Amino acid sequence: MMMGRLLSRGMLAGVFAALLAFVFARVFAEPQVNLAIAYEAAQAALANEPPEPELVSRGVQAGWGLLTATVLYGAAYGGVFAIVFSCVYGRFSRLGARSLALWLAAVCCVVAVIVPGLKYPPNPPAVGNTETIGVRTAAYFIMLGLSFCSAMIGLVIARHYAPRLGNWNANVLGVLLYGALVAGLSALLPDVSEVPADFPAQVLWRFRESALGMQLVLWAALGLGYGVLAERVLEPARA
Numbered sequence: 001m002m003m004g005r006l007l008s009r010g011m012l013a014g015v016f017a018a019l020l021a022f023v024f025a026r027v028f029a030e031p032q033v034n035l036a037i038a039y040e041a042a043q044a045a046l047a048n049e050p051p052e053p054e055l056v057s058r059g060v061q062a063g064w065g066l067l068t069a070t071v072l073y074g075a076a077y078g079g080v081f082a083i084v085f086s087c088v089y090g091r092f093s094r095l096g097a098r099s100l101a102l103w104l105a106a107v108c109c110v111v112a113v114i115v116p117g118l119k120y121p122p123n124p125p126a127v128g129n130t131e132t133i134g135v136r137t138a139a140y141f142i143m144l145g146l147s148f149c150s151a152m153i154g155l156v157i158a159r160h161y162a163p164r165l166g167n168w169n170a171n172v173l174g175v176l177l178y179g180a181l182v183a184g185l186s187a188l189l190p191d192v193s194e195v196p197a198d199f200p201a202q203v204l205w206r207f208r209e210s211a212l213g214m215q216l217v218l219w220a221a222l223g224l225g226y227g228v229l230a231e232r233v234l235e236p237a238r239a
Contacts, residue, residue, distance in 0.1 A: 002233070007082045009229035014078020015071055017221035022070045024217045029210035030062050033124055035203045040126035043196075078222060081108065085230065092159075097234050098227035105223025107151070113215045115147045116140060119186045124207040128194045136192050146185045154178035 085104055093100050120140045128136065158174030165173065195204060 003086055005233050006086050006230060007079055009233065010078040010080075010082025010085070010226055011075045012078070013222055013226035013229055014074040014076070014081065016074075016225050017078070017218045018070045018074025020221045021074065021214045021218040022067050025066060025070070025210070025214050026062070029207065029214060030066075032203050032207040032210060033062070035200065036124035036126050036207065039199060039203070043126070074218060074222070077218075078226065081105070081222060081226060082230075084108075085226070089230075089234065097231035098224075101227030101230060102223040105219045105226075109215060109219040111147050111151045112144065113212075113219070115182050116143045117212065119143050119189065120192060121208050122211040123195070124203065127196070127199060127204065132192075132194065135190075139189055139192065143186060143189055147182055150178050150181035150185065153181060 081104065085101060088104065089097065089100055093103075095103065120136065120143060154174035154177045157177055158170045160170075161173060162170040164170075
């Protein structure tokens with residue numbers, strides 16, 4: 001019963017966070033996507049290539065399509081977040097519901113978004129070779145898995161040395177170990193550099209900024225929103 005209530009609230013918080021992320025994407029990311037598509041069309045015209053057929057209109061992609069994908073993404077992440085929160089709360093952490101939710105959201109954002117994105121940052125349309133999309137996708141998910149495994153190793157080491165070093169020093173040791181592991185392992189993965197030489201640098205930079213900003217909005221809203229909802233279930237007296 002309790003797990004079901006926490007799970008449903010996690011999905012609700014995820015949908016709320018996704019709606020905020022959708023608004024952010026519409027304002028900041030979509031203009032950069034339009035500029036990248038215009039660049040791609042101009043390059044095709046210069047090469048006398050026929051335009052590719054538009055299976056889904058640009059308006060649908062930037063509107064209902066983006067909204068649907070973002071909401072489904074947020075609901076799924078909210079459910080997984082609630083499960084992780086339920087496993088940690090009261091067992092591995094003495095933090096309250098709000099503090100723990102915000103702390104977990106920050107960790108998840110670093111491990112699942114920022115670190116993999118440093119190695120393989122998101123690219124707008126017209127950047128990337130269609131023949132290498134399989135390799136690039138596989139490399140990204142390998143980096144994501146390595147980031148997660150490194151975080152788990154850092155957590156285990158921190159908990160192991162906490163009685164001897166104290167919580168603060170043990171946590172610092174775990175973070176340093178995580179950073180060393182992801183830095184070393186990412187160096188073993190292939191680099192991907194397929195940005196055309198004449199692609200507008202400002203468009204590329206602002207697209208990546210907006211993609212990161214969208215994730216930051218999503219995880220911050222998820223952590224804050226879920227903390228409030230979970231507190232009402234777990235700590236009704238405090239809520």
